[in-house]
Amino acid sequence: MSSIAPALPAPSQNSFRATLAKAGAIYKRDRRIATSYDMAFIIQWLQIVVQVLGFFYMSKLVPPHGRFPGFPYWLINLGFSRFQMTALQSFQTAIRGDQMLGTLECVLVTPTSLATVVMSPGLWGFTLTAVQVLLYIVLGMILGVDFSHTNFLTLFVFVVLTIACMSPLGVMAASTIMTFKQNAPTQFVAGSAAQLLGGVLFPVALLPVPLQVVSWLLPITHSLNGVRAAIMKGASLADPTVGADAIWLVCATAVLMPLSLFIFSRAVNRARRDGTLGHY
Amino acid sequence: MIVVDNLRKSFPISYGIIPNIKYRGRIPRREILHGISFTVKRGELFGLLGPNGAGKTTLLKLLCTLTTPDAGTITVDGIDATKHPIAVKRRIGLCSSEERSFYFRLTARENLEFFGSLAGLSGDYLRKRIEHVAEVVDLTDTLETKFSGFSSGMRQRLTMARAMLSDAPILYLDEPTRAVDPVHAEQIRRLIREELVDRQGKTVILATNLLDEAWALCDRLAIMRRGTIAALGPPKELDASYARLLRYQITVDKSDEALLQRVRAVPGVTTVATVDVPGGVNVEVEIEPTNERSVTELMRAVSDNGVTVRSFTFDEPRPMEVFTDITQAGDGDE
Numbered sequence: 001m002s003s004i005a006p007a008l009p010a011p012s013q014n015s016f017r018a019t020l021a022k023a024g025a026i027y028k029r030d031r032r033i034a035t036s037y038d039m040a041f042i043i044q045w046l047q048i049v050v051q052v053l054g055f056f057y058m059s060k061l062v063p064p065h066g067r068f069p070g071f072p073y074w075l076i077n078l079g080f081s082r083f084q085m086t087a088l089q090s091f092q093t094a095i096r097g098d099q100m101l102g103t104l105e106c107v108l109v110t111p112t113s114l115a116t117v118v119m120s121p122g123l124w125g126f127t128l129t130a131v132q133v134l135l136y137i138v139l140g141m142i143l144g145v146d147f148s149h150t151n152f153l154t155l156f157v158f159v160v161l162t163i164a165c166m167s168p169l170g171v172m173a174a175s176t177i178m179t180f181k182q183n184a185p186t187q188f189v190a191g192s193a194a195q196l197l198g199g200v201l202f203p204v205a206l207l208p209v210p211l212q213v214v215s216w217l218l219p220i221t222h223s224l225n226g227v228r229a230a231i232m233k234g235a236s237l238a239d240p241t242v243g244a245d246a247i248w249l250v251c252a253t254a255v256l257m258p259l260s261l262f263i264f265s266r267a268v269n270r271a272r273r274d275g276t277l278g279h280y
Numbered sequence: 281m282i283v284v285d286n287l288r289k290s291f292p293i294s295y296g297i298i299p300n301i302k303y304r305g306r307i308p309r310r311e312i313l314h315g316i317s318f319t320v321k322r323g324e325l326f327g328l329l330g331p332n333g334a335g336k337t338t339l340l341k342l343l344c345t346l347t348t349p350d351a352g353t354i355t356v357d358g359i360d361a362t363k364h365p366i367a368v369k370r371r372i373g374l375c376s377s378e379e380r381s382f383y384f385r386l387t388a389r390e391n392l393e394f395f396g397s398l399a400g401l402s403g404d405y406l407r408k409r410i411e412h413v414a415e416v417v418d419l420t421d422t423l424e425t426k427f428s429g430f431s432s433g434m435r436q437r438l439t440m441a442r443a444m445l446s447d448a449p450i451l452y453l454d455e456p457t458r459a460v461d462p463v464h465a466e467q468i469r470r471l472i473r474e475e476l477v478d479r480q481g482k483t484v485i486l487a488t489n490l491l492d493e494a495w496a497l498c499d500r501l502a503i504m505r506r507g508t509i510a511a512l513g514p515p516k517e518l519d520a521s522y523a524r525l526l527r528y529q530i531t532v533d534k535s536d537e538a539l540l541q542r543v544r545a546v547p548g549v550t551t552v553a554t555v556d557v558p559g560g561v562n563v564e565v566e567i568e569p570t571n572e573r574s575v576t577e578l579m580r581a582v583s584d585n586g587v588t589v590r591s592f593t594f595d596e597p598r599p600m601e602v603f604t605d606i607t608q609a610g611d612g613d614e
Contacts, residue, residue, distance in 0.1 A: 021397055021400075021402050022398055022400075024397070025394050025398060029383065032386055036385040102379075102380030102381045105344075105376070106381045107398060109345070110369060110395065110398035111367075111398075113366070180296070269348070272347050276295060279295070
């Protein structure tokens with residue numbers, strides 16, 4: 001061991017740049033850990049190929065009709081509903097992972113805001129999901145799906161709104177983990193709700209009216225409505241139906257985002273009070 | 281400066297959904313810390329000792345803002361730790377005793393990069409700091425090794441490196457030499473005392489179960505017992521205040537029963553024993569520390585007999601005895 005040299009001058013950072021740097025560090029950590037599991041990393045891409053091919057051949061049995069446009073409907077829904085699953089999983093997975101590894105206390109003893117700690121794990125998750133959705137699109141093009149009508153602005157807005165609206169639900173799930181040290185059943189509940197009521201596998205219009213009302217309350221319904229309209233019809237945000245879905249998502253985000261951060265902050269404060277931050 | 285004032289902390293007696301239902305959301309709590317107060321001066325090496333369950337870890341977690349007090353305050357350089365935890369976190373570095381506090385799939389460098397970034401470091405400065413602290417704890421050659429490949433001692437040294445990474449003025453060290461081999465443990469002790477405290481002027485709170493380490497390194501010690509501070513002061517003062525017996529070794533050229541009788545007659549002497557040594561006899565004497573004239577009387581008793589005194593040495597009180605006296609005082613009454 002040698003002695004420490006005189007302290008080096010620390011670079012000054014404003015708080016926004018510092019927050020970005022910290023979020024970047026969390027992104028880099030998650031990417032490094034995810035890619036270190038090389039087999040699992042490769043298999044998840046193969047699963048997408050298998051899933052797309054499976055639905056492609058299944059669509060041969062269900063010819064397109066008025067309410068169901070066939071394979072493109074499934075392809076778009078399956079691809080873009082991944083953003084929902086990522087939003088629901090990534091935050092709670094990160095918190096749970098830190099609990100299990102014993103790193104949570106060491107992260108929380110750094111001068112990093114709770115919002116940065118809980119929200120940043122989404123960066124790697126959403127980046128990976130975006131690339132995976134690109135794979136869905138490429139496979140779709142190979143299998144003959146026409147993306148030439150896509151309105152990219154509308155599509156981009158709906159992807160952003162999907163992430164913004166779904167992430168608070170994931171943060172709330174992370175709050176459950178912080179309090180009860182158990183995985184919240186959000187993946188099962190939201191996954192089931194999306195497939196049954198959110199229009200992922202079949203059009204919502206096929207459901208009885210009471211279930212259509214429930215479906216309207218789910219963010220995934222509005223998210224997929226907008227994405228499908230942007231890709232299949234080239235609809236702009238000025239389109240009344242698309243606009244209504246976008247406004248629904250904006251309003252939900254405005255309510256859910258602060259609420260979820262408040263709930264997470266309460267959960268962390270409770271864990272601090274009870275001395276359970278390091279428990280798992 | 282760290283000021284802890286009348287700190288109280290309790291934890292629920294159980295956790296989980298079912299106890300919450302059973303107690304209708306108001307699970308009874310057990311008080312762990314009962315109104316602790318002390319001050320740590322800037323540039324001081326302050327030791328925190330106590331038997332298991334005394335509240336050392338709870339106190340460290342409160343100091344790190346990882347848990348919040350029920351009552352009382354902690355101020356760090358004038359900043360209230362409960363009201364402004366982020367500002368306090370900018371001033372502290374933590375070396376935890378928890379082995380599982382790094383990402384197993386990342387290398388030592390990647391781990392330090394991550395925690396350094398969260399501490400607000402970046403770019404060249406961060407890279408240089410990583411090189412520095414790795415060199416200081418002798419891990420330069422293993423920076424590219426995954427944490428999962430580290431031994432327990434290497435993990436502890438990496439924890440020490442992380443604590444020093446941000447060059448924080450205050451360090452909380454929880455058993456920094458736990459599981460570390462003797463050579464590196466001694467280097468860490470010298471690093472803490474000579475480099476971090478004496479040269480750089482950092483304030484260090486050292487929680488340890490190694491009494492000799494605490495006695496040798498610390499400016500002052502707080503010995504905790506059942507959620508209170510049972511004794512507080514410099515090691516020498518604790519020795520003087522709490523040592524039950526003072527031990528002297530007198531080597532003389534010869535010894536007889538008359539000499540031993542006179543030694544036994546000295547006020548406060550409790551035990552006298554002799555051991556033959558080459559060229560003479562070693563007389564071991566234990567004296568109660570209450571009588572100020574005992575030592576003078578002892579020297580006179582030995583020298584009056586016409587024997588030649590070859591050496592007269594005072595054995596330092598054993599930290600274990602002082603610690604035991606402090607932490608077990610009053611146990612018989614309970």
